[in-house]
Amino acid sequence: MSKCKVLVIGSNADRIETQGGGWGKTGHYLNETVVPAMAVIEAGYEVVLATPDGTKMTLDPASDVPAHFGGDEAAYKRGRQFWDSDPVMTNVRTLKSVIDEGLDNYSGVFIPGGQAPVTDLMQDAELRTILQHFHEKSKPTAMLCHGPISATAAMPHAREFRASLIAGDPQKAQEWAKGWQYTGYKMTVFTASEEKYIEDNILKAKLYFNMPDALNLAGGEVIINPTDFAPHVIEDRELITGQNPASDHPIAAKLVAALARANG
Template sequence: MTKAKILILGSNATQIELRGGGTATIGQYLNETTVPALALIDAGYELVLATPDGTKPHIDAVSDTVGHFGGDQAAYDRAKAFFAEDPAMNAVRTLRSVIDAGLDGFAGVFVPGGHAPAVDLMQDPDAGAILRHFHAAAKPTALLCHGPVVTAAALADAPAFRAALIEGEDAKAKTLARDWIYAGYRMTVFSASEEKIAEEQLLKGELPFDMPKALRIAGGTVLVSTTDFASHVVVDRELITGQNPASDHALAKALIDALDRALAQA
């Protein structure tokens, strides 16, 4: 018997637009998806994976390396097998079907990173409805790396907010972010200096907007580590955010600690 169910919000995006034209191939990061997921299962929780269209998330090829698992071949092999074969990663539902079936049965929600969530989830109305539910219930809400920008989905018009960011219309974006449920929260996200390295070495182009700036415009207090790619997790009320791929284990621990505390108080 499991302790409780945890909802994982996955992305279906495989391309992200680049400033000046063109796109880059992206996806979710393998370690950011599987390290917290496996930690949750090991801690006694049941997982439900849902995406906008109900198909399995695409794993970004650049994340599919043992290096993202600290060089631990056994951990990498376990993660690969888990994502490929485990029912928790393959019995994928749509976000809408999860909402329609009821969200009260979930103890928490987790959003993995990779660039993909910054394309679809951050402007998905169902993702927004899910986040608003967990916020109102004060249930643990964890987001990793680029995942924290998905909190923008909770806005009344998230697509317009994202479009304003892309157009550089900061004042319009700020207006659209009025009454954001996470305004004033401390949080972290993939930093601008980390993103510059990713743009140069992986994406071969500039992203259409800056992730930390987007959250600051929305009203978040964004805290990033001064050391690029060092593990960094910020917890504020129900919100748990991790800065980068190296934050996978620390974010998993913070989420499990929060879930366990909530269960103990229930």
């Protein structure tokens, strides 16, 4: 019998703006999504997936390899099967329907990475409602890799904040960030040097801003592991953030432990 519900929130983006007016293909990382989700289910929780428009997330092809599962082919196949056919991943809700149902039904929330959240989630008004609820109720709120940029959705002026970042106006971005509920929180996120590897080798283009600078401008206290692609997780109050794909198992463990504490 399931203990309680945990909300997993995904993006519907399949492309991201790049400097010079271009677009790069994007999505969510396989391991970053399925490893924590499967760990939460294994711990006895019911997982509900929701996206802004209620359709399934796009899989970032760069993540669709056993290397992101420690080279374990069997673990990769289990993860891919979960992504492809598990009811958790195929019965997708809209963010609005989850809000309308009542957020008191959920004990925790998790947002995986891949660059997709940098487009829609970080400025989504319905995500703002969700994050405000989990913040006010001190419920575990976990975000991995690029996922932590979604925390900016909780700003009163998230769209303006993102637009200022795209425009290269950090002073304006700081002004729009006032009133952010995570100001002063310790957190981590995919680093600029880690992003450079993706820009150079996968996107073949540069993004308009990097994630640590954005969260620092917003008022967060960003702490990074200087070793690229090494596991790193930060927990501060209800917020649990992981730096990169290698942080999938560590953030899953932190989230499961936080859920256990929250549920007695």
